[in-house]
Amino acid sequence: MEFLVASAIGVLSAAGIYLILRGRSFPVIIGMTFLSYGVNVFLFAMGRLAIDRPPIITSDAADYADPLPQALVLTAIVISFGMTALIVVLALRGFLETGSDRVDEGIPKLPEPAEERLTS
Amino acid sequence: MSGWIIAPIIIPGMAAALLLLLRRSPNLQRQVSLAATALLCLVSIELFMLATEGEVLSYRLGDWPAPFGIILVLDRLSATMVLLSGVLASAVILHAIRGWDEKGHHFHPLFQFQLMGINGAFLTGDVFNLFVFFEVMLIASYGLLLHGGGPRRLGAGFQYVAINLLGSTLFLFAVGTIYGITGTLNMADLAGKVGQVAAGDAALLRTGALLLFVVFALKAALVPLHWWLPTAYAAAPAPVAALFAIMTKVGAYAIIRVFTLVFGAEGGAAASIAAPWIMPAALATLAIGAIGVLASRVLVDLVCFAVVWSMGSLLVAVSLFDARSLTAALYYTVHSTLIGGALFLLSDLIAARRGRWRDDLEPSPVMANATVLGGLFFLAAIAMSGLPPLSGFIGKLMILDATRSSGAAGWIWTFVLTTSLVVIIGFSRAGTTLFWKSEAMAGTLEPRLPVRPAPIVPAAILVLGTALLSFGAGPVTRHLEATAQQLVTPQSYVDAVLGQSAHAQRATEVR
Numbered sequence: 001m002e003f004l005v006a007s008a009i010g011v012l013s014a015a016g017i018y019l020i021l022r023g024r025s026f027p028v029i030i031g032m033t034f035l036s037y038g039v040n041v042f043l044f045a046m047g048r049l050a051i052d053r054p055p056i057i058t059s060d061a062a063d064y065a066d067p068l069p070q071a072l073v074l075t076a077i078v079i080s081f082g083m084t085a086l087i088v089v090l091a092l093r094g095f096l097e098t099g100s101d102r103v104d105e106g107i108p109k110l111p112e113p114a115e116e117r118l119t120s
Numbered sequence: 121m122s123g124w125i126i127a128p129i130i131i132p133g134m135a136a137a138l139l140l141l142l143r144r145s146p147n148l149q150r151q152v153s154l155a156a157t158a159l160l161c162l163v164s165i166e167l168f169m170l171a172t173e174g175e176v177l178s179y180r181l182g183d184w185p186a187p188f189g190i191i192l193v194l195d196r197l198s199a200t201m202v203l204l205s206g207v208l209a210s211a212v213i214l215h216a217i218r219g220w221d222e223k224g225h226h227f228h229p230l231f232q233f234q235l236m237g238i239n240g241a242f243l244t245g246d247v248f249n250l251f252v253f254f255e256v257m258l259i260a261s262y263g264l265l266l267h268g269g270g271p272r273r274l275g276a277g278f279q280y281v282a283i284n285l286l287g288s289t290l291f292l293f294a295v296g297t298i299y300g301i302t303g304t305l306n307m308a309d310l311a312g313k314v315g316q317v318a319a320g321d322a323a324l325l326r327t328g329a330l331l332l333f334v335v336f337a338l339k340a341a342l343v344p345l346h347w348w349l350p351t352a353y354a355a356a357p358a359p360v361a362a363l364f365a366i367m368t369k370v371g372a373y374a375i376i377r378v379f380t381l382v383f384g385a386e387g388g389a390a391a392s393i394a395a396p397w398i399m400p401a402a403l404a405t406l407a408i409g410a411i412g413v414l415a416s417r418v419l420v421d422l423v424c425f426a427v428v429w430s431m432g433s434l435l436v437a438v439s440l441f442d443a444r445s446l447t448a449a450l451y452y453t454v455h456s457t458l459i460g461g462a463l464f465l466l467s468d469l470i471a472a473r474r475g476r477w478r479d480d481l482e483p484s485p486v487m488a489n490a491t492v493l494g495g496l497f498f499l500a501a502i503a504m505s506g507l508p509p510l511s512g513f514i515g516k517l518m519i520l521d522a523t524r525s526s527g528a529a530g531w532i533w534t535f536v537l538t539t540s541l542v543v544i545i546g547f548s549r550a551g552t553t554l555f556w557k558s559e560a561m562a563g564t565l566e567p568r569l570p571v572r573p574a575p576i577v578p579a580a581i582l583v584l585g586t587a588l589l590s591f592g593a594g595p596v597t598r599h600l601e602a603t604a605q606q607l608v609t610p611q612s613y614v615d616a617v618l619g620q621s622a623h624a625q626r627a628t629e630v631r
Contacts, residue, residue: 020286025278032285039292046300069299072248076292079255080285086262087281094274103278 005045012038025091025101032087036080043073124170125179125194127163128202128239131156136232143226150217153228157206157213160235164199164206171199172599176606176616178245186245186617187306193245195613196603197450201242201373204454205366207585208461209235215465215578216359223268223357230267234260234363241370245617247298247305247332250374251291254339258284261367264360265352276355283338283348291335297328308617311381311610315388322389329383329390333397336378339371341431343404350412350424358468361420365460368431369453376438376446380607381614384441398439399528403535405432410539413546419467419479422550426463426504429543430456433536437519440526446604448518451597455511455589459503462582466497469576470554475565481550483557485565492576494555496583501547503586506540511589516540518597 012034019031047066055067095101135156142149170177171194181190213231221227237257244250262284266277299305301321302313317325338345349368353361379394387393409429416422434456437449467479470493477484487493503510516536523532589596606612 020282028282032282032289035286035289039289039296043292043296046296069296072292072295072299075248075252079252079288083259083281083285083288086259087278087285090266090274090278090281094271094278097271097274103282 001049005041005049009038009042009045012041023102025094025103028103029084029087029091033080033084036076036084040073040076040080043069043076045069122177122179122194124163124167125177125192125243126181128160128167128206128243129192129236131160131163132232132236132239136229136236139229139232140226143229146222149228150221153232154213154217156232157209157235160239161203161206161210164203167194168199168203170194171196172602174602174606176612178616186619187304187309190249191245191306191617192243193308193613193617194243195616196599196606197373197377198242200450200454200600200603201369202239204369204457205235205238205242208366208457208582209363211465211578211581211585212359212363212461214581215362215468215575218575220267220357220359224266226263227267230260230263231363234264236260238366238370242373245307247295247307247310247378251288251295254291254370255288257367257370258288261360261364264363265356267357267360273355276351280348280352287335287338290331290338294328294331294335297324297331301325301328306617307378307381308614311384311386311614312618314382314390315386317388319389325388326390326393329387329393330397332378333375333394336371336374337398337401339368340375340435341368341371341405341428342398342401342435343408343428343432344401346405346408346428346431349428350421353424353427353464354418354420358420358464358471361424362461362464365427365464366457368427369457372431372434372438372449372453375435376449376607380441380446381610384608384610392441395439395441398435399531402432402435402439403531405429405435406535406539407432410542410546413543416546416550417481419470419481419550419554420464422481422546423460423463423467426543426547427456427460429539430460430504432539433516433519436532436536437522440523441608442522443601443604443608445519445522445526446607447597447600448515448522450600450603451511451518451589451593452515454596455503455515455586458582458585458589459500459512462496462500462579462586463504465579465582466493466500469493469579470497473565477565481553483553483561485561485563486558487565489573489576490555490558492573494551496576496580497551497554499583499587501551503583503590505544505547507544509590511586511593514590514593 016031016035016038019027022028047069050065053063053065054061055065055070139149139152142152176195179192234257237253237260240253241250241257244253262281265280266273301317301324302310304310304313341349353364383390383393385391406429409425409432412425413422413429416425434449434452437445471479473487474484503512506512506516520533523529
């Protein structure tokens with residue numbers, strides 16, 4: 001089981017890093033998602049892989065699974081889910097406004113409209 | 121009394137929630153936001169007073185005993201940083217309510233959430249909560265960076281969000297690795313446990329520590345992880361960029377905190393692990409920042425690279441991790457936060473007054489308030505580039521003095537002094553172009569803004585702050601010396617968190 005989980009984390013991270021280095025926003029986002037999946041499994045495994053053990057104190061249990069990594073993973077999932085949603089919207093808006101979804105091009109130095117600036 | 125420690129996190133949090141409810145009445149929103157920031161400032165002064173008594177205070181949420189519960193810790197360093205963020209935020213919010221906050225939705229709630237994240241990062245005593253507060257800070261900063269919209273911000277925003285998401289993922293890998301070995305994430309508890317890590321896990325511990333360092337270096341814009349900063353800060357609205365001046369310091373703070381307390385001299389297998397990496401990276405940061413200052417064709421880019429450059433000076437001092445160099449680094453932190461904020465606000469004021477020339481470094485007809493703005497820019501440039509008599513000079517002198525006896529003194533002195541010269545050239549060229557060459561140009565700017573001093577006040581406050589920092593250098597330095605002393609002897613921090621009794625029985629086995 002250790003080998004399976006470890007190689008899953010490895011494959012997810014490798015795929016994530018490869019995709020993040022691509023030049024268009026869609027692969028970058030997919031890469032981010034892979035990487036955050038990888039880190040979630042990694043965090044979970046850091047409480048050691050255990051089967052059939054309760055994460056809470058009960059009177060008849062002799063051994064426990066570590067509940068803390070599960071709490072950490074929950075926090076990490078919530079944050080990465082929210083951020084993925086945000087970056088998808090950002091990429092979409094960027095594509096619609098500039099007509100390009102490349103992330104490696106320079107930032108367009110369009111002059112800002114006059115009312116953009118402070119008027120006081 | 122220690123209940124006050126949570127106030128710098130609660131006040132902006134509550135204010136942000138209230139501000140969301142008030143979104144239909146912009147005037148009331150401004151007043152509430154101002155009041156909340158002023159209150160935050162008062163509370164941070166109170167906390168600062170409390171911390172200068174010398175004792176490390178801790179606040180346990182829900183009274184769960186450490187290291188199991190969430191804990192907030194107030195020592196001299198965190199109190200200083202919270203006060204610094206309060207002062208900067210007050211000036212920035214005064215600038216923002218003169219028009220920037222109306223350019224998009226939800227400026228004030230995001231601003232308060234950002235303050236909540238920053239203060240939380242300074243106060244937390246736990247590595248995972250450091251991650252959480254980093255996220256609070258970053259999520260708010262994504263919104264603030266995009267405030268006002270436009271294709272340029274969207275492009276810069278995508279890159280900024282992507283690089284920070286990557287940073288957060290690395291942070292989680294680091295946290296997971298360290299937790300897997302030591303079984304704790306409480307910093308004070310970690311400080312005791314990293315020394316007892318089994319020999320077989322030493323390499324993993326070092327990996328975790330260095331991953332953590334990479335994340336903090338990304339936040340602190342250390343070369344080669346600095347490329348996001350000029351793009352993001354230049355695209356951000358001016359008051360936001362000014363507030364971001366403290367975000368790089370959060371990275372520096374995290375480096376100082378974790379690599380003195382946990383992976384400091386007594387960090388077992390990972391003792392002093394970051395120091396050999398910080399030094400060359402900081403020297404490269406100095407070089408790249410200075411080259412960027414010289415190469416900039418727009419004022420705001422010049423300020424961005426000056427911020428990168430100042431992070432280099434700061435981290436050069438940090439890399440030695442002794443009391444004297446930390447004193448110098450902390451003094452420079454306070455200085456560069458204030459002056460970075462001031463320069464971003466000034467470049468906005470200048471851009472607003474120059475019509476189609478905006479803040480391009482080209483001569484234009486004379487702008488409104490040219491004398492006052494020119495004077496302030498002159499003072500700010502002197503302070504930033506480190507000329508006497510302002511705080512940049514004192515900070516730089518302290519850094520040079522503190523590094524004098526180190527092995528790398530030759531390298532440090534060469535880089536600091538040479539790049540200072542380059543930055544002076546960059547700033548003087550910018551200043552002469554903006555103010556003196558413009559005198560020689562005929563014509564008037566259309567539309568010419570009325571000469572009103574009020575909008576300049578926030579920037580002037582920050583410049584005045586650096587002036588105060590120079591004149592009060594004696595007492596400030598004495599306070600920072602005590603701070604650095606507290607950092608290099610982390611036992612008082614550990615005792616404050618874990619308590620004396622827990623300390624005695626802390627021979628718990630390492631997993």
